[in-house]
Amino acid sequence: MIDAMGRLWRIIKPIRHRLFMGLMVTIAASVVGLMIPQVLGVLVNNLETSPTVATVWFAGGVIVALGLLEAVLMWLRRVFAVGPSTDIERKMRVRFYTWILDMPVAFHNDWGSGQLLSRAQQDVTQIRRWIAFGMIMMVSSAATIVVGLYMMSRSSVLLALIFMVIIFPIVVLTYRFQRDYSVFTRRSQDLNGEISTTVEQSVQGIRVLKAFGRSKQALANFDDDAVALRDNEIRKATTLARFDMFMLALPESMLGLSLLLGLLQVNSGAMNVGQLASFFATATLVVGPTRMVGMLFGQAVQTTTALERYFEVMDAENTIVSPTDPVTIDFDRATGELVMDEVRFRFHDAPEDAPDLFQGVNLHVRPGETMALVGVTGNGKSTLLQLVPRIFDITGGCITIDGVSVHDMDLDDLRRLTAFAFEDTTLFSFSVRDNVLLGVDPELPEEVRDDIAWEALHAADAGFVADLADGIDTHIGEQGFSLSGGQRQRIALARAIAARPALLLLDDPLSALDTKTEERVIAQLREVLDNTTTFIIAHRSSTVALADRVALLDHGKIAAVGTHQELLRTSSRYRYLMASPNQDVEVQS
Ligand SMILES: Nc1ncnc2c1ncn2[C@@H]1O[C@H](COP(=O)(O)OP(=O)(O)OP(=O)(O)O)[C@@H](O)[C@H]1O
Ligand SMILES: [Mg+2]
Known part of the structure; x- marks a missing residue:
């Protein structure tokens, strides 16, 4: 956990200033939002004592202005956090793919491609979401709760204390929900991945399946996965429904209870109506961040896992690397002995x-x-x-x-x-030309590359390429299926020759x-x-x-x-x- 956070810090270090600005505007937005109930409190008290149309207009104007300011600040958060974090996401992904392409074949034999793909896609996205949203919202929600509680305590210390007791189970419940829910989400993603792999493999091996009359078996596997996915989705929805029920019932009934207590307080003269009004307006504003904090705790756990999964691959040792001080090769004189x-x-x-x-x-x-x-x-x-x-x-x-x-x-x-x-x-689904020229310097002029390609094709007795629909530019279907085995072999041979x-x-x-x-x-x-x-x-x-x-x-x-x-x-x-x-x-x- 500490290790993962340390590495997260190294990832975000280049954009830390912008993230900090993002954090500041988000906190500012929360504080601005919290000022609205205060104005409301003053307005209510004013209406009680000396109601004038001007006060209403003035207070209304202030509230609208504060609302607009809050909106602008939230927009600024996006500007500061979203751009740089998607940039980081891209870099992490590029680094990941470069890394796994660099890794030796033995590494790829050990790791399934599905595993690598889900780490490069889902885990990196999770990390980006945490950087752009989670991290900032965590701090700003905490700030909202602290400032909100302070403001509420100015209305009534007793009510504020009761409120504090209420929000605790909300945080715990949301955290637990988020934790369970993320397990289902992850499982859904994995199952989706498995289903696509099954389909992909069946389609790739369609001829074998047909020849052996095994299409039904392939379908059975597919069906098992599809059923598992459905069951998982149902469990996901049930968890969500139960949580929603609690989340509606719990804060509302607690708010109802404190309203009752608040009215008793007003009745006994311990607080005035304006204070009660601003207390409630603040309380409704604070409930949101409370849930948010719970949810973000869950996300923090998920992000830690995502970081660990990402670095598990990046930390794998690459033993097949260039020496630090390589011998210079004279390619013109190389004989290949x-x-x-x-x-x-x-x-x-x-x-x-x-x-x-x-x-x-x-x-x-x-x-x-x-x-x-x-x-x-x-x-x-x-x-x-x-x-x-x-x-x-x-x-x-x-x-x-x-x-x-x-x-x-x-x-x-x-x-x-x-x-x-x-x-x-192995042929790629490129044109014949690009397959043959895979090992040839892409900087060479087109005519030279063309000559090399044709010379290699002729040497490999692959003159048949000229008779293909688009000649050397014919696009080879996935895995080169449109060609015969011997034709594919000769193109692969031409590719080796073309590299000279x-x-x-x-x-x-x-x-x-x-x-x-x-x-x-x-x-x-x-x-x-x-x-x-x-x-x-x-x-x-x-x-x-x-x-x-x-x-x-x-x-x-x-x-x-x-x-x-x-x-x-x-x-x-x-x-x-x-x-x-x-x-x-x-x-x-
Ligand atoms: N990545 C690998 N990991 C572990 N064992 C392997 C791996 N690749 C091949 N082997 C094993 O090493 C042995 C030699 O395999 P190799 O492919 O070199 O044989 P070959 O002589 O080329 O066979 P063929 O004539 O059928 O092409 C085999 O027993 C094979 O099972
Ligand atoms: Mg062999």
């Missing part, structure tokens, strides 16, 4: 008794060479490739590119040196292509990527045959390196791995 030296790695969430995934991988991919990586499925090929651009960090040994450890490079430099085509093709890296990392990028197309793509790649070092994961001997050399990953180590022919001769393991696909190729051709 890759060396792995005794590389060890295990996933942070791997079971303790499991052996390391890599137990000393040694490998040398020479400058300009195309090296294929083979191994049985699930033995870590994709992971090994992802260690190079530091998508995961090695737990031992060293990886160097052109003799510089990847840990000594600025992350941006490292990722400019390398480009990756992933196993599962020194070291190209390809995770089985041709798996969806027939062997003839594959052959053509590799031949084109070799031409275009003449001096690009390429490290390519392959499952089929047709891909492997086109590489300069092949490395065999087996049981966490490189078991053999050599040309395809050499390995076929010397490694029984390699022969075993290549056996069936090889026969396939022979049967087909």
Whole structure:
């Protein structure tokens, strides 16, 4: 709690002067509002003793003026508090998204996207509301209550004391209501999020659901959530209704009781009618802030939770960061030569008794060479490739590119040196052009970028793009559904090529292509990527045959390196791995 408030202070520090002004005008508005009953009291007493039309006009005028002044001051509060606090909200959100984009993949594997989204949206909004409204209203409501009680005590100390006793349960009740109600509100938001996720996933996986005849099951899940949401909404409404009942009954009956006592006081001459009138006018003005204080206590608790949830993410440690003193990279001379030296790695969430995934991988991919990586499925090929651009960090040994450890490079430099085509093709719902140019300097002139895009598309044998409805500007549907698997793969491959890296990392990028197309793509790649070092994961001997050399990953180590022919001769393991696909190729051709 103290910690959260300390951090809240650091957040609002830049706008503290304006917030302070906001607070001052809000307090001023409350005091101005409280003066109205005083004028009323004087007016009533005047009417009793020497009623004149002029006094009524004068008092009425003063009351209207005070009312107007109060309105202007409240407007000023908005000017001072709302603008700067929405600015803070925006900054917090931008900082949050920048942060999670920076965080390593392992972090995203641990955190659900729904969790991150609700923290970035709902929690940040809650914090902004507290800064712009809650904090200021808390202080000004407290001030209204104190000043109001003082003014009421000038009418009658006894009545003021009774009033104090009344407002206490109001504060407690509103606080408890706010606390319970916020639990339901939060739950509603979460359920809404779950429902949208269910719909989103079902729509995304619509083909699988249909193919397996599971649409009904998906609907059942949806229905469960919808029922839970309805029940929650009903409980929310019931809580609100009960609270409303208390809140109407309690202050009104207490006001009635003090009116009775007040009349007795007037009767006995302890106070006059004017005092009674101003007492009541003040009392009605103070009841509002009393409820407000209770509600704001509840909001303070919620804001503390929101701050904790926000900072839980922001405090997560990012281990994959640039070194403080990175080595300068000469991109013009970079060859992409890759060396792995005794590389060890295990996933942070791997079971303790499991052996390391890599137990000393040694490998040398020479400058300009195309090296294929083979191994049985699930033995870590994709992971090994992802260690190079530091998508995961090695737990031992060293990886160097052109003799510089990847840990000594600025992350941006490292990722400019390398480009990756992933196993599962992720295309964004942008145009083909923007997908292909993702890794290309956006500052380059349009024609140059166009040339790069087309060259990469041709190298990836993706000439079909020209025949799409809008050519290279065709907008790819969500997840690239309007394209075939092989077409998507080739666009993703073009994206890696277009980045013109020194070291190209390809995770089985041709798996969806027939062997003839594959052959053509590799031949084109070799031409275009003449001096690009390429490290390519392959499952089929047709891909492997086109590489300069092949490395065999087996049981966490490189078991053999050599040309395809050499390995076929010397490694029984390699022969075993290549056996069936090889026969396939022979049967087909
Ligand atoms: N993020 C992760 N966290 C924990 N374990 C993982 C993670 N990603 C992969 N693994 C595990 O690491 C092992 C290697 O996975 P990897 O994807 O590298 O295999 P692969 O050789 O590329 O397989 P394939 O040939 O099928 O593509 C697998 O057992 C997998 O379950
Ligand atoms: Mg893989």
